C-alpha cells in the first residue's frame with residue numbers, strides 16, 4: 127500500500143541545531159510494521175535518518191517513538207493498523223526526554239529515575255544457605271510488572287512528566303512496586319516512605335496514558351495505585367493525597383454520595399489551613415454564581431445507605 | 446429509550462448546572478430517565494486507591510440494580526463512565542471474580558449477571574438517539590461558534606474497557622456532536638489529556654499548569670469556548686482557570702461548557718435555564734458575539 131511517513135527530524139550538527147519534518151513516500155506490505163517502513167527508508171531513500179532498533183520483535187525495548195501522537199514500539203505497530211485512508215503516518219521521537227538525533231532520544235533521565243527507586247532486591251539480614259525462596263503465587267502476581275522492557279514509552283506520554291521533570295514517572299514507579307510487592311524484600315517500609323515524598327507515588331494524576339500505551343501490559347498506573355494502597359495500609363505519614371483517599375472513602379461509607387466541601391476541609395485540615403484559605407475566593411465566587419445545589423452544600427445519606435454500610439463492613443471483615 | 450440514570454455526585458454537588466441542563470434537554474430527545482437514587486458513588490478512582498475491590502463491589506451493586514430493572518445505565522460524567530466501564534470490564538471478563546463479588550452482594554438480595562451496559566450521554570446522543578434525530582431538534586445551529594473538545598481521561602482510556610476498540614467513533618464523539626450542532630471544531634493537542642483535577646490537592650502547581658496549558662492552547666488555536674462531558678474537568682478548567690492564569694502570569698478567560706449546555710443552546714433553550722450563568726468564567730460575551738445571548 128502507498129504509505130507516507132512524515133518524520134520529525136532533528137539535526138544536532140546543523141548550526142544552529144534544527145528540527146524539521148520530512149516526508150518519505152514508499153510502498154509497504156500489509157504485514158509490515160512502522161519499523162520495517164523506517165528501515166526501508168534508511169536503506170533505499172535516505173541513509174541519514176537516525177533511529178534505534180535491535181530485536182524487531184518487541185523484546186529489546188529500543189524502538190520506542192511516537193506514532194500518530196502516541197508513543198509505541200515501532201516494531202510492534204503495523205502500518206495497516208495506524209495508517210488512515212490517505213496512508214500518512216506521523217512519526218516523532220518520544221517526548222519527555224532530550225532528542226539526540228531524529229528518532230533517537232537520550233534515555234539517561236529515564237535510567238536515573240529507575241536508579242532512584244533502588245531497583246534491586248534488599249533482603250533481610252545475612253543470606254540464607256540456599257537460595258531466597260518466594261511462593262509461586264507471589265511471583266505470578268509480579269510477572270506482569272516484571273515484563274517491563276524499559277522502553278520508555280510510558281514515560282514519553284506521561285502527563286505529569288510533561289509539566290514536572292521531578293516526577294519519578296510511570297516506569298520507575300512500576301519497578302518500585304515490583305520490589306515493594308516482592309516477599310523477599312525487606313526494605314518495603316523504607317521504599318514506601320521514599321515514594322511518599324513529593325515527586326513520588328502521589329504525584330500521578332491517574333490519566334491512564336501509561337496503561338494505554340505500554341506495549342507489555344505492565345499497567346504502570348495500576349501499580350502506582352497499589353503502591354498508594356500499600357502505603358496507606360503501612361501507615362506511612364499521611365499526605366494530602368492519602369488523606370484525600372481516606373476521607374473520600376469515609377464519606378462514601380457514611381453517605382453513599384460525596385460531599386465536596388467536607389472532602390476539602392478534612393483533607394487539608396488544620397495542618398494545611400493555608401490551602402483551605404486559598405480556596406476561599408473560588409468558593410465565594412461559586413456561591414455568588416449559584417453553584418450550590420438547592421438542597422444545600424452537604425448531602426443527606428442516600429436512600430439505602432444501610433446496604434452500602436453493610437458492604438463496607440463485610441469487605442473489611444473479609445480483608 | 447429508557448435508561449437508569451446515574452447522575453454522579455458532582456452533578457448533584459459542585460456542578461448543579463450540569464444536572465439542570467440535562468433535565469432541560471433529555472425530554473425533548475425521546476429519552477426517558479429513571480434516576481438511580483439508591484446507587485452509591487462509583488468511587489471516582491479515589492476510593493479505589495484505598496481498596497479497588499470495594500470499588501468493584503459498590504459498582505457491581507449499581508449494575509445489579511439496573512439489571513433488575515432491565516435498563517442500561519446512562520452517565521453524564523466521564524469519570525463515572527470510565528470507573529464503571531472498567532469495573533464492568535473486570536466483572537464480565539473474569540467469571541470467578543464476578544462470583545466472588547456476588548458473594549458480597551448476596552446478603553443484600555442482589556446478584557449481578559453481567560448484562561448491564563453503561564453509556565455516557567455523549568455516546569447515547571450518537572449511538573441511540575442518532576445524528577439524524579439530533580439534527581431534527583436543532584433549531585438554532587451554533588454557526589460561527591468555535592468549540593474546542595475536552596474529553597476527560599476516563600472516557601478516552603483504557604480504550605478496551607470503554608468499548609472504543611469496538612466502537613472507534615466513541616474516541617471522536619465530541620467532535621461529531623460539535624459538528625452536528627453546527628459549531629466549528631477547534632482541534633488542539635490537549636483535547637484527550639488530563640485536566641489536572643486528580644492532583645489538585647497534592648500538587649496544585651502541576652494541576653494548574655495543566656489547566657493553563659490546555660485552556661490557553663485551545664484559545665490560541667481559535668476556540669471561543671471549550672466543551673466537556675466531564676464535570677470534574679469542568680471544576681478544574683472553569684473553577685481554577687483564574688488561579689491557573691495567575692500562576693502562569695497570563696490571561697485566558699475561556700468559557701467551559703458542559704456538553705448538555707452546548708446541546709441545549711442549539712436546541713433553542715435559553716442560557717439561563719441551562720445554568721450558563723452559574724460558571725466562574727462567564728460565557729456571556731462569547732455567546733453574545735455568536736448571537737446566543739444569555
Ligand code: SF4
Nearest residue numbers: 284330331333334336
Ligand atoms: S497515569 Fe500517572 S504515571 Fe501514568 S502517564 Fe498518567 S500521570 Fe503518568
Ligand code: SF4
Nearest residue numbers: 274275277278280340
Ligand atoms: S512499563 Fe511498559 S511502557 Fe513503560 S518502560 Fe516498561 S514496558 Fe515500556
Ligand code: FES
Nearest residue numbers: 182186187189201
Ligand atoms: S526493536 Fe526491539 S522492541 Fe522494537
